[in-house]
Amino acid sequence: MTRIDCAIIGAGWAGLSAAALLKACGREALVLDKARGPGGRSSTRRQGGFTLDHGAQYFTARSEAFIQQVQAWRDLGLIQAWDPAIDVVGARPDNAGQTPAERLVGVPGMNAVLSYLAKNQRCQFGWRLESMQFDGHWQLVSSEGERIQARHLLLTAPPPQALALLRADHPLAEQVAGVRMAPCWTLMLGFDRKLDQVPDAAFVNQGPISWLARNGTKPGRNEESWVVQASGAWSREHLEDSADAVTENLLTAFHALVPAAKDRRPSLKSAHRWRYAQAENPLDCQFLGHPEQNLAVAGDWCAGNRIEGAWTSGRAAATWFL
Ligand SMILES: Cc1cc2nc3c(=O)[nH]c(=O)nc-3n(C[C@H](O)[C@H](O)[C@H](O)COP(=O)(O)OP(=O)(O)OC[C@H]3O[C@@H](n4cnc5c(N)ncnc54)[C@H](O)[C@@H]3O)c2cc1C
Numbered sequence: 001m002t003r004i005d006c007a008i009i010g011a012g013w014a015g016l017s018a019a020a021l022l023k024a025c026g027r028e029a030l031v032l033d034k035a036r037g038p039g040g041r042s043s044t045r046r047q048g049g050f051t052l053d054h055g056a057q058y059f060t061a062r063s064e065a066f067i068q069q070v071q072a073w074r075d076l077g078l079i080q081a082w083d084p085a086i087d088v089v090g091a092r093p094d095n096a097g098q099t100p101a102e103r104l105v106g107v108p109g110m111n112a113v114l115s116y117l118a119k120n121q122r123c124q125f126g127w128r129l130e131s132m133q134f135d136g137h138w139q140l141v142s143s144e145g146e147r148i149q150a151r152h153l154l155l156t157a158p159p160p161q162a163l164a165l166l167r168a169d170h171p172l173a174e175q176v177a178g179v180r181m182a183p184c185w186t187l188m189l190g191f192d193r194k195l196d197q198v199p200d201a202a203f204v205n206q207g208p209i210s211w212l213a214r215n216g217t218k219p220g221r222n223e224e225s226w227v228v229q230a231s232g233a234w235s236r237e238h239l240e241d242s243a244d245a246v247t248e249n250l251l252t253a254f255h256a257l258v259p260a261a262k263d264r265r266p267s268l269k270s271a272h273r274w275r276y277a278q279a280e281n282p283l284d285c286q287f288l289g290h291p292e293q294n295l296a297v298a299g300d301w302c303a304g305n306r307i308e309g310a311w312t313s314g315r316a317a318a319t320w321f322l
Contacts, residue, residue: 001147001148002147004148005152006022006151006153006154007138007148007152008031008032009156010031010156010157010299011032011040012042012114013114013307014311014314015040016117017117017310018315019031020117021315022322029122030122031121031123031124033124034126034129037115037125038117043111044110048267050188053109053213053227054227055186055277056110057110057213057227058082058110059104059308061102061308062308063312065312066311066312073113073116078112079104079107080105080220082103082105082218084103084200084213085200086199087199089204089206091205092203093205127144128143129157129165131165132165132166138293152295153296154296154298156298156310158301159176162299170290171290172288172290172297175283176288179279179281181275181276181278182235182279182280184277184278185234185235185239186227186271186273187247187250189227189261190225190268190269191266194224195261196260198214200214200217202257207253209228209234209253210234211228211229215227225268232278243271247269251269279300279301282300283302286316287313287316298310298314299313299314300313
């Protein structure tokens with residue numbers, strides 16, 4: 001049995017920003033994630049010789065604290081600005097956000113900062129939390145039956161997964177259950193040769209696709225690889241379709257938007273389903289805490305539905321533990 005001061009479930013932006021802050025304050029934390037590496041919904045997929053940001057595409061920095069943090073990562077060469085020429089297809093919706101001053105990306109992949117943070121923390125990957133019970137300490141059991149005892153627990157899984165672990169009768173359950181997560185089917189494409197006369201990226205306001213990006217136009221990449229994301233509505237409608245069916249459907253829609261790709265056979269085509277991609281109705285609370293149990297639940301869905309929100313939420317929860 002491993003005994004630890006703070007156990008953190010999730011090696012995404014929320015979990016790793018919390019771990020970094022706790023470590024900086026001399027506290028002992030262990031980050032546990034079911035995935036093979038850090039990143040969560042901001043992962044980078046390496047497949048068929050291509051590198052693809054198949055989750056978060058870029059991020060922005062608005063708060064003073066995050067702007068300062070971003071500068072430090074920039075100085076380390078972990079992030080750079082991406083200034084794509086973005087097409088807009090279809091009528092811009094009324095609720096479309098303002099154009100950000102700067103779009104930032106990890107270099108060479110969106111997970112660059114998270115890989116850096118994970119290297120400097122105690123992390124265990126391939127460790128799926130199966131059950132958690134509080135008896136004065138947190139007793140955590142993995143899907144493989146490994147046991148960890150923790151004084152403090154920070155849960156950063158997306159709401160439906162956090163809820164399954166908390167169980168419906170927990171005092172925090174109602175708030176967690178109230179957050180709706182939109183799904184997102186993502187198509188990844190790789191071509192052996194460059195395409196001509198294509199946009200760097202596009203916001204699409206009609207049909208199955210909502211966003212497409214020529215991944216290779218981001219700094220530090222140079223391949224002809226594309227990430228195509230379906231809208232929330234289309235993804236929900238096709239949630240249980242096979243990856244093969246989704247690939248063919250989205251490829252047809254992609255060809256309509258990028259005709260130059262029509263006669264080119266992609267050497268990579270693969271679809272990924274994000275069942276819980278982004279919160280439709282995020283809370284406005286930074287994180288949820290249960291002081292009697294030294295339990296915090298955090299993530300982007302507590303403080304906006306983006307990377308900056310996840311970072312803010314994780315740090316706020318860690319500060320509460322200090
Ligand atoms: C398709 C898509 C596009 C997006 N585009 C953008 C964008 O352009 N800009 C932007 O700012 N944001 C974007 N986002 C949102 C952004 O990715 C998230 O805000 C951010 O990555 C969330 O970080 P997090 O740490 O809160 O959660 P996550 O990244 O989801 O981390 C949670 C971690 O918990 C782990 N976990 C879950 N359950 C368990 C368990 N039982 N045991 C162990 N580990 C577990 C998961 O493996 C995961 O690594 C996008 C998201 C998606 C999916």
